[in-house]
Amino acid sequence: MDDCIFCKIISGDVPCYKIYEDEYVLAFLDINPVVNGHTLVIPKKHFVNIFDVDNFYLEKVTAAIKKISVHYNQKFDGINILNANDKSAQQSVFHLHFHIIPRTIDDGKDFWPYKEVLDKTDLKTMAERLKL
Numbered sequence: 079m080d081d082c083i084f085c086k087i088i089s090g091d092v093p094c095y096k097i098y099e100d101e102y103v104l105a106f107l108d109i110n111p112v113v114n115g116h117t118l119v120i121p122k123k124h125f126v127n128i129f130d131v132d133n134f135y136l137e138k139v140t141a142a143i144k145k146i147s148v149h150y151n152q153k154f155d156g157i158n159i160l161n162a163n164d165k166s167a168q169q170s171v172f173h174l175h176f177h178i179i180p181r182t183i184d185d186g187k188d189f190w191p192y193k194e195v196l197d198k199t200d201l202k203t204m205a206e207r208l209k210l
């Protein structure tokens with residue numbers, strides 16, 4: 079896609095610090111890292127997000143995430159994997175991407191949202207509403 083920054087990174091029109099690449103997937107450092115090693119993993123074909131990606135590319139991206147995660151786990155103390163889909167979920171670049179956020183034991187970060195305690199009777203209603 080012409081006006082997509084990640085498509086420009088894939089084509090080489092915009093530079094990046096590459097971490098991993100294969101025929102279907104590219105991983106590179108986030109330009110605005112929230113921790114050292116903050117990495118983005120993207121399909122080399124333009125999909126907006128999880129809602130339109132096809133399973134073939136999603137599987138390739140997932141396999142790359144696993145490979146990179148295992149590699150990073152030897153250099154850090156764990157990782158978070160984050161992914162935003164649509165504006166309400168704070169997606170800002172509309173080319174599917176997964177954030178790999180390396181963690182260290184004493185980094186003092188908190189990437190887990192505040193857990194508001196809800197009435198547990200809501201769980202039954204919610205399960206009925208959401209069941210596939």
Ligand code: 5GP
Nearest residue numbers: 083094106107108109110162168169170171
């Ligand atoms: P989102 O907010 O959509 O989940 O994440 C988009 C991410 O892309 C942000 O963390 C942002 O820093 C990163 N980003 C945006 N533009 C560029 C760019 O040109 N190069 C790189 N390497 N990362 C980018």
Ligand code: ZN
Nearest residue numbers: 082085124173
């Ligand atoms: Zn794109």
